[in-house]
Amino acid sequence: MRIGELARLTGTTPRALRYYEEQGLLHPQRRPSGYREYAPDSQHTVRHIQLLLSAGLNTATIAEIVPCIPDETTVLAPTCQELLDLLAEERDRIDAQIAGLTGAKDVLERIMNTSARSGEQGV
DNA sequence: ATTCTTACA
């Protein structure tokens, strides 16, 4: 199938699919016309990419994960140990972000509580 | 009508 159909089937845009390819996430064949030719199962690959993207992983990391997925039917069945290690790192990264955001939120709340008592000098 | 590449108010 060509880029337009794959985009329609996966709810993305041709633009995004070309970007994925540029990032080494997809490797469609080329027709003599120069048009990209996608395998029918690339549809599942794109879904996996979108899932990982929504988890906040960057394209470089996703490029390492995608080849670890056996059949395109499975929903990210962690096969290789490599994949599990990468996911563990991402989990830690997210925990770190949560800690950072929680800290930022606390700062704002302290400022708000101070301002609430009008007149006092905040922070 | 679609896709391709390149480039950017």
Next chain:
DNA sequence: TGTAAGTA
């Protein structure tokens, strides 16, 4: 990521 331009 959208979009415009100029092709194939």
